[in-house]
Amino acid sequence: MPELPEVEALRDFLQGAATRRVIDNIGIVAINALKTADPPIDAAVGATVTGASRWGKFLGLDMSTSGGAEPDLYLIIHFARSGWLQWNEHVSDRPLRMSTRNPLAARVTFTDGAGFTVTEHGSKKSLAIYLVRSPEDVPGIAELGPDALGISREDFERAINSNHQSKNLLTDQRRMAGIGNAYSDEILWEARLSPAKLGSSLTDTERETLFNAVNTTLGDATERVRTARPATLKAEKRQGMNVHGRFGQACPRCGDTIAQVSFADSDYQYCPTCQTKGKRLSDRRMDRMLK
Ligand SMILES: [Zn+2]
Helix, strand or coil: CCCCHHHHHHHHHHHHHCEEEEEEEECCHHHHHEEECCCHHHHHHHEEEEEEECCCCCCEEEEEEECCCCEEEEEEEEECCCCCEEEEEECCCCCCCCCCCEEEEEEECCCCEEEEEEEEECCCCCCEEECCCHHHHHHHHHCCCCCCCCCCCHHHHHHHHHCCCCHHHHHHCCCCCCHHHHHHHHHHHCCCCCCEHHHCCCHHHHHHHHHHHHHHHHHHHHHCCCCCCCHHHHHHHHHCCCCCCCCEECCCCCCEEEEEECCCCCCEECCCCHHHHCCCCCCCCHHHHHC
């Protein structure tokens, strides 16, 4: 799933590619993905793109229905677990078809023939699309905490000062916006902290280390993927990972074998030597298998 660095790269790309283009059509294939009814989706037809925005992990296409410089309509996408965006200079004009196996969720075409498609693979569909007059009309955006990219020390302290596990605090969008499962693994690895350590029990030094890890991990990743095109973003993200998605491989820092904690539909990775003093975090799926 695209997290802050990838959504920022998509925003940067769309800003350059879509600005000043005029909407010819927005075709919604996955009807359930469209979360808004008013304004109707056709309200965007003929609107001019004025730019692109990002709020946490939400991506927005800013549009003006009057042709002016100020946007008054926003197409906003939340990619969820397996959503993605593909840009095309020449979008197919074949009619959109519903199909259970079709990953296509929506297609946006501009009057000059260019456009992009939004896809979501997998059986669990949670990608969300909104057409709104103000970004604040999207509930998930209205309740976002401060953006994690360049977060101030004060905002960070407020976000992390809680009796929950560090892993959950970092990914709680209402506390800090933009970090998901992958980058929280990377940040905790960078800070050499256990994902299970409670935010409220972090020492002053650990909080400072974690704050610096948030800034360097997200800053470096954003810089690295900024120039990538949408088609290569996924691979760029994977290549940049030290611990996330690398279960069973060697930790690039200490050589220990990377461990993981599994849940019903997700898992996360960490290095026991670097992060948990060699201790294994309880993994219910693994425990069950060993019984
Ligand atoms: Zn290690």
